[in-house]
Amino acid sequence: MAVRQFETSATRNSYDVVIVGGAIYGSAVAWFLTDNPDFDGTILVIERDPTYANCATAHTNSCIRQQFSNPLNVKISQFGAAFIKGFKAYMGNDARVPDLSIQSFGYMYLADTDAFAGQLRTAQKVQLDAGAATQLMTPDQIRAAYPFYNVDDIVLGSINLIDEGYWDGGTVFDWWRRSARERGVEYIAGEVVSMRVVGPRVHSVTLANGDVISCGKVVNATGPRGAKTARLAGIEIPIEPRKRFTWIFTAEQPLVGALPLTIDPSGVHFRQDGPKTYLAGGHAHPDLAADFNDFTMDHSLWQDKIWPTIATRIPQFEAIKVVTEWTGHYDYNTLDQNAILGPHTEVENFFFVNGFSGHGLQQSPAMGRGTAELLTYGEYRTLDLAPFGYDRIAAGRPFAESAII
Incomplete structure (x- = not known):
């Protein structure tokens, strides 16, 4: 199946959700939004390097485990395992999608x-x-x-x-991205260089080519560059x-x-x-x-x-x-090596999917689904992922997990 190349400019000047970063997490959030029957908004994914040559996703060892010390991390990986083994069904039994296993x-x-x-x-x-x-x-x-x-x-x-x-994370990433685009998610090649924050909200993002795009919500899915992206909105995170x-x-x-x-x-x-x-x-x-x-x-x-x-x-x-x-x-999250998820406490439409510290790929199904729920409903509807919220970062309160590799 041929995949069309990314354009360098968006087709609209305003989107309901702008996702900065189009690798595993940007694509997970985009796909789960399109898979949610209650979401009917517009989605733009902005990826600085559409070859994905140096992104964390491309260099992963693609493994999954349930041996965590925190029960929530165990449950997150259990859903990940169920998603991998039921991948074809989750993708609508599309004949082009392969069956996966662990x-x-x-x-x-x-x-x-x-x-x-x-x-x-x-x-x-x-x-x-x-x-x-x-x-x-x-x-x-x-x-x-x-x-x-x-x-x-x-x-x-x-x-x-x-x-x-081991599991085939590359195939999941590939199909999330392909399926999201087929469902109308727009991917463009570009780099966000500034954000206009008005009161408690990001009003727009500006690309290196000068394009200005208004947004209802912004999702930071830029992996190791997560802190750099957050600073564009005046936010500091320990990544x-x-x-x-x-x-x-x-x-x-x-x-x-x-x-x-x-x-x-x-x-x-x-x-x-x-x-x-x-x-x-x-x-x-x-x-x-x-x-x-x-x-x-x-x-x-x-x-x-x-x-x-x-x-x-x-x-x-x-x-x-x-x-x-x-x-x-x-x-790497220097506070507690756990993810930062959900909205900022003051810039209310700026959302994090950052800081996975090496277990991001295996957690992407649960975290992508949860973020899509939060963007759609304003709350988690399946796993309660609130302990990963930014409030603990602001308070300097670690969410303990001893099983870090």
């Missing part, structure tokens, strides 16, 4: 201290109460199920093999781009059986990627804010930290070969 090799959290093991036990209770299937494993149980691990230093493991693993590195590698001695997405106590993570390939990820220390355009690799990080960690945890990975690598950005 490769549920699970997330394996490894604790090497009693304190960390205590966190896993506490989180498991939350997850079980929310209907997840998380299992705790002793070192001997881990050795029996996954004999390739070295767990001599491990106190406890935690894994869930139901709806945790910054943080570099995250990914490597795909092969092993001279491939493992027998699938490798769960393993979160090593060091913070390095690695998982099965394909039948004969594996993926590893991590970040530098200290973990500092990056320039928006800085996507350079840190080759010393692989040599000095990532590979030694992998080879220690899985001795069969002593001999491995990197086949590709890339750098992406988290839209």
Whole structure:
């Protein structure tokens, strides 16, 4: 199915909803608005780079988990899993849309201290109460199920093999964008450079080409650039781009059986990627804010930290070969690594979908649906996502989540 190119100017000078940013979150909000029978307004999506070459969505590792410490985050991922597995039905059983699934090799959290093991036990209770299937494993149980691990230093493991693993986020993004456009959502290539705020509302946005577009509501869906976009409306949010590195590698001695997405106590993570390939990820220390355009690799990080960690945890990975690598950005919320969602407390028609800190892709179905509800009804109708509201940012009150990768 051919997708027409983005125009550089809008067809109207006023829209009910203007979404700044057209990657996974801009497209999720746009699509869920079109899917809501009670919304009949006009929607404009403004995307600064319609190639999406450097957006966070393009660099994601595309995984989903229910192992969070906050029950609301667990429920958000459960809806995400249901949406992925029922994707074709959610898309109206369009014959062009593929059936999707989750490769549920699970997330394996490894604790090497009693304190960390205590966190896993506490989180498991939350997850079980929310209907997840998380299992705790002793070192001997881990050795029996996954004999390739070295767990001599491990106190406890935690894994869930139901709806945790890899999914095809690129296809969901592609179809949200395509379907939204077919339903009348307008996408243009452009960059918002200023906003005119009159009293408690954004009256209009101005593009780099000089076009001025009036708006009923504005949605900030600009990922790692979220704080920069918010400043155009005179708003500060604690979001910054943080570099995250990914490597795909092969092993001279491939493992027998699938490798769960393993979160090593060091913070390095690695998982099965394909039948004969594996993926590893991590970040530098200290973990500092990056320039928006800085996507350079840190080759010393692989040599000095990532590979030694992998080879220690899985001795069969002593001999491995990197086949590709890339750098992406988290839209990192420095307050609590959780999303900022909903309207500003003073600029009442400025809405956030920002700060997902690495778990944005898996949360996009629930967060896109919830934002569309808020824009349509002024309230959440399914999951109550109010704890992610801006009021906690203004108060400096973290919304706690300990399971951050």
